[in-house]
Amino acid sequence: MADTTLAVRPAPAPALDETMLAMDVVDTLRHADRLVERELEGDARRAALKQRLREIYSGQGIAVPETILDQGVAALEQHRFTYTPSPPSLGRSLATLWVTRARWGRVVGFALAALVLAGGGWWFGVHVPAERTRIAEQQELKEGLPRALQAEHDRVLAATTLQGPRDRAARLLAEGRAAAGAGALGDARARLAGLQELQRNLVQEYQIRIVSRPGEQSGVWRVPQANPRARNFYLIVEALDRDGRPVEVPVTSEEDGTTARVAKWGLHVPEAEFERVRQEKMRSGLIGDPVVGQKRAGELEPRWSVPVTGGAILKW
Template sequence: MPEPDAVKAPLEDIMVAMDVVDTLRHQASVASRELDTEGRRERLLNRLRDMYGAQGIEVPDHVLLEGIDALEQQRFSYKPPPAGFATSMARLWVSRSRWGKPVLFLTSLALIFWAIYFYLEVLPEQRLRAELPGQLRGSMALINDLAQEDSARQQAQAQLQLGLNAVKEGQFEAAQSALQSLQTLRSNLQQSYVIRVVSRPDQASGVWRIPDANPNGRNYYLVVEAVDSANRVVAREVVSEETNKAKTVRAWGLRVDEATFQKIAADKQDDGIIQANEVGRKRPGFLLPDYTIATSGGAITQW
């Protein structure tokens, strides 16, 4: 094991050599001039002796020479690390106290907005994408069981395909509209009612119109309503031939020929009661009622 003095001496020499280098750096113009000419080391050595001597510090020549060598070799000097990814990341980390809080705030804000977007937009969309195809096919299966005519199945199949294509393309409003159409179609197929001419003292049982296209002609309509097996009036969606718009009504005008219109009028005028007031019947499994009178099926919803 080396003696304590042997360890202490080199350490002191190193410290003094570092001081020499520091002194030379502060005297940069002198060092540069002396080190660039012949005999520079000797002249610089003499200057260093004078500097330290003036301060009352005795420094051995070998230590002064060690300091001069260190200056020439750029020892004891700081060299910045080369530019690169690691250096950039290190500098970024060191400066985190300056940018950390703003970045954390913005990140938190972004996460909050993303969470809101996820729960209000993404999650419902994922649920619709997963559930709508099954709901569409389920409604189609019920319609197939109920339908007694091909036209009902064909309408349902068209809506099913429309809905499935809409789900595939992410058009969920269109898919839900197709599902609603299937549900309405199913409800219609389930319905059963009779169609009767309205025969109440305070309501008209028939009306006539003068068409715009034929001022000399008349269109005749019986005012009818749908009544279920419990004798309740059933609201129906009816498309007016005058406006071509659908409207849900409890009574509508059913277009008939003049002979049928006059026959019903005579029946009511006889005693105020229409004896043969049933003019059609809607059976389960069918979309449209079967009529027992001559009619084009045209309708109006207001008069």
């Protein structure tokens, strides 16, 4: 009986383009080359590489012609089919940045956005308000302050006929105008405040009375620092309007030079006047005539009915 068993034959090796096969050989050689003894040189090294290639491709069922093996070995030695990076340059750096933009672009974008937001915050939150303030101050110096200075000067003239206050008002007006013209906003405002204070003092009208209420001092004495052997005597007085309400007036302390608006202070008087008031209060517990001064409208200084030295204190 005839043997009908079909013989199993291996599938034909895939046909590869010679160029592609040569490139594959070179790539395989790059890996196979590490398995070859480094000391082999020349023909011995090439023969070892070719033998290793035959074993690799034979294991894959691929028949590689001898000429392809020779071309692959030659190409490896000539560094064909090998990518050699271009040397560092501006063009290479720009190309690298462009290729990797997806990696660093988002970070740079966030940084730029943060910078824009910070710049915008500074511009609208600091620069613009400061510029508006500067423009407003310039406008005030150019128009507002001169008008305000003139208006307060005119109010002073309307409040008094005395030459002293009028001369003082004229000086403050001239100094204020000069400061405004020079761009000195603080100085101009200070002169305006001086005119306002002068006008306010001129229109005030009040009596100055010795304090004689139970439980309150009517006088005190001090030992001055400049002369420990001497004594200064003060009557404690207060300023009251026609309805008996306290009036705050500017008073300067002779002890430390401090000026404040107060309704009550110590009035420096000679010892004899101090003693007269003390004896009167000791006899009856009251002061017969507590009025020691009168401040009239249009005047700056009170008219005193008792002798005074011109000094005062704010604390006792």
